[in-house]
Every structure is written in C-alpha cells, then in structure tokens.
Amino acid sequence: MIIYYAILVAVILGVAWLATSVRIIRQFERGVVYRFGRVRPAVRGPGLALLLPVADRLEKVNLQIITMPVPAQDGITRDNVTVRVDAVVYFNVVDPMRVAVDVQDYMAAIGQVAQTSLRSIIGKSELDDLLSNREQLNQGLELMLDSPALGWGVHIDRVEIKDVALPESMKRSIARQAEAERERRARVITADGELQASAKLSQAAETMALHPAALELRLLQTVVEVAAEKNSTLVLPFPVELLKFLERSARSPAEAEVAPAGTDDAAAIAQALQIPQARQAGQTAPVGGRAIR
Numbered sequence: 009m010i011i012y013y014a015i016l017v018a019v020i021l022g023v024a025w026l027a028t029s030v031r032i033i034r035q036f037e038r039g040v041v042y043r044f045g046r047v048r049p050a051v052r053g054p055g056l057a058l059l060l061p062v063a064d065r066l067e068k069v070n071l072q073i074i075t076m077p078v079p080a081q082d083g084i085t086r087d088n089v090t091v092r093v094d095a096v097v098y099f100n101v102v103d104p105m106r107v108a109v110d111v112q113d114y115m116a117a118i119g120q121v122a123q124t125s126l127r128s129i130i131g132k133s134e135l136d137d138l139l140s141n142r143e144q145l146n147q148g149l150e151l152m153l154d155s156p157a158l159g160w161g162v163h164i165d166r167v168e169i170k171d172v173a174l175p176e177s178m179k180r181s182i183a184r185q186a187e188a189e190r191e192r193r194a195r196v197i198t199a200d201g202e203l204q205a206s207a208k209l210s211q212a213a214e215t216m217a218l219h220p221a222a223l224e225l226r227l228l229q230t231v232v233e234v235a236a237e238k239n240s241t242l243v244l245p246f247p248v249e250l251l252k253f254l255e256r257s258a259r260s261p262a263e264a265e266v267a268p269a270g271t272d273d274a275a276a277i278a279q280a281l282q283i284p285q286a287r288q289a290g291q292t293a294p295v296g297g298r299a300i301r
Contacts, residue, residue: 028061033068038104040067051104069104073165076115078122080173083130091138092173093130097122097153103161111160118157122167125152138172145169 032055033039039052042065052066059066080094099118101107107114129149130138137145146168154164174182216222 029059029064031057031059031066033057036072037068037070040069040104040108041065042067047105047109067108069101069107071101071104073098073100074115076119076122077170078119078126080171081123081126081130083127085130085133085135085138087134089135089178090175091130091135093126093138093169094171095122095126095149095167095169097167098165099153099157099162100165101161102163106159106161114160114162117160118153118162121153121156125149126169128152135174135178138169142169 031039033052035054037054039057041048041050041052041057041059043060043063057066076097076099078095078097080092082090082092084090097118101114111117126149129145129152133145146166149169150164150167153167157164216226
C-alpha cells in the first residue's frame with residue numbers, strides 16, 4: 009500500500025513538472041525565454057518548448073499581420089481647411105527579441121506614433137491632396153511610421169487613409185465648384201459644335217452655289233423626309249433661287265441683254281425695255297431718280 013501511494017505521488021509530481029516545463033508554441037508564434045530574469049539569446053520556434061520549472065519563463069510573440077485602426081484626428085490643412093481624417097495601419101513583428109525586451113507595449117507605441125504622424129500629414133497637405141492624391145500621402149505616412157518602428161522590431165506593411173470628413177460649408181463650396189466646372193465644359197462643347205456646324209454649312213452653301221442642281225436634290229430629299237412622317241399636311245419649301253432661274257430662262261435673249269444686272273423684278277424689266285423708246289420720242293425717261301433725254 010505504501011508503495012502504491014509512493015508511485016501515485018511520483019506520477020503526480022511528474023505531471024506537474026511536465027505542466028510547468030513544457031509549452032506549445034504555434035506556427036505563427038515565437039517564444040522568448042527568460043531564465044532568472046535574463047533573456048536567453050535563442051528564440052524558440054514552433055512546437056514543444058522545454059523549460060526549467062522554476063528558473064524559466066516563456067513569453068510568446070505573435071508574428072501575424074496586425075490591423076490597427078487609427079482614431080480620427082482633427083486638423084487644419086495647409087490651405088486652412090478644418091478636416092477630420094482617420095486611417096488604418098497594417099504591421100507585423102520581425103524581431104521578437106526587440107519587441108519583448110526593448111518596448112514595454114509595442115501595440116500602444118505604434119498607435120501613438122500613427123496618430124502623431126497622421127496629424128503631421130494633415131498639416132503638411134492641402135485639401136485637394138487629401139481628396140485625390142491619397143496614394144502619395146499613404147506612402148509618406150508609411151515612411152514616417154516605419155522609421156521608429158524598425159528600431160522596435162516591427163515592420164509597417166502598409167498605411168491607408170480611410171476617410172476625410174469635411175464641414176458642411178466646404179461640401180457646398182466643392183459642389184458649387186464642380187457644378188461651375190461642368191457648366192463651363194458644356195458651354196465649350198456647345199460652342200465647338202456650333203463652329204463645326206457653321207464650317208460644314210459654309211462648305212455646303214459654296215457647293216450649292218457652284219452646282220444649282222444640288223439645291224434641287226436637297227429639296228427632293230427634304231420632301232422625302234417630310235413625307236415619311238405620314239402627316240395630312242405637307243409643307244413644301246420652294247427656294248427663291250429656283251424662281252429666279254425659271255424667270256431668267258423665260259426671258260428672250262433681247263430682254264436678257266437690256267435688263268440691268270441684279271434686277272429680277274418684272275417692273276424693272278419693263279422699265280428697262282421702255283428706255284430706248286422714250287429716247288427715240290425725245291421724251292425724258294426717269295432712271296435712278298433722274299430725267300434722261
């Protein structure tokens with residue numbers, strides 16, 4: 009019976025020793041061992057780690073990428089606009105020994121540096137840069153964070169500005185500016201279209217002046233387009249040039265020679281035909297407001 013109790017006590021002590029001296033380190037962790045308060049130079053890798061029951065103490069360090077949101081910071085940009093900007097920082101531990109020994113709380117340290125760097129970036133940038141040129145600002149913010157973090161054994165993977173909150177008055181000003189810019193573009197496009205249309209119309213007028221038959225073809229095309237609408241009323245435009253052409257064709261050669269240039273009125277033609285008869289009779293014929301004998 010005594011032997012049985014002795015064996016039982018030995019087993020219990022063995023289990024207690026294993027419980028205090030054996031640790032399991034996961035794949036994404038590294039172990040830093042302190043022996044009587046002094047750190048051991050070797051960093052324990054993943055797997056089983058054997059420790060001295062009383063002398064050793066194990067501290068595990070996570071090597072995974074940590075996502076830390078940076079609280080929104082109020083600041084004034086270089087062009088005197090009050091904004092509220094928040095960001096997010098992605099980082100991971102690259103030197104477990106430094107993180108465990110050199111920094112008391114590396115998470116809080118990274119958070120404080122991120123807030124101060126974000127305020128500094130806001131003061132150095134203009135509002136247009138915060139709204140449209142965020143990639144360059146993210147790189148600058150990453151460099152500002154990475155400089156002190158490397159000394160702590162931490163690597164800054166990336167930094168991104170999440171949101172830029174503007175006052176309501178500034179939002180209205182930006183909206184008015186965008187509206188004015190759109191209106192300016194619309195006016196320029198309309199003016200450009202009018203210029204191109206006037207150039208094409210001028211070319212068409214020159215072509216019709218050289219070739220009168222083109223005007224007839226255009227008239228027939230207009231008739232076809234109007235007839236396609238299936239309206240009960242058909243309005244047919246009749247060009248004045250066609251009337252002048254028909255009038256000149258109806259004149260005799262003698263009348264065409266006597267008729268003054270540029271006059272298409274029938275009264276003017278009759279007056280021009282009466283001038284020689286008035287001269288033969290010795291009468292005065294009014295031409296241009298004067299009497300001619």
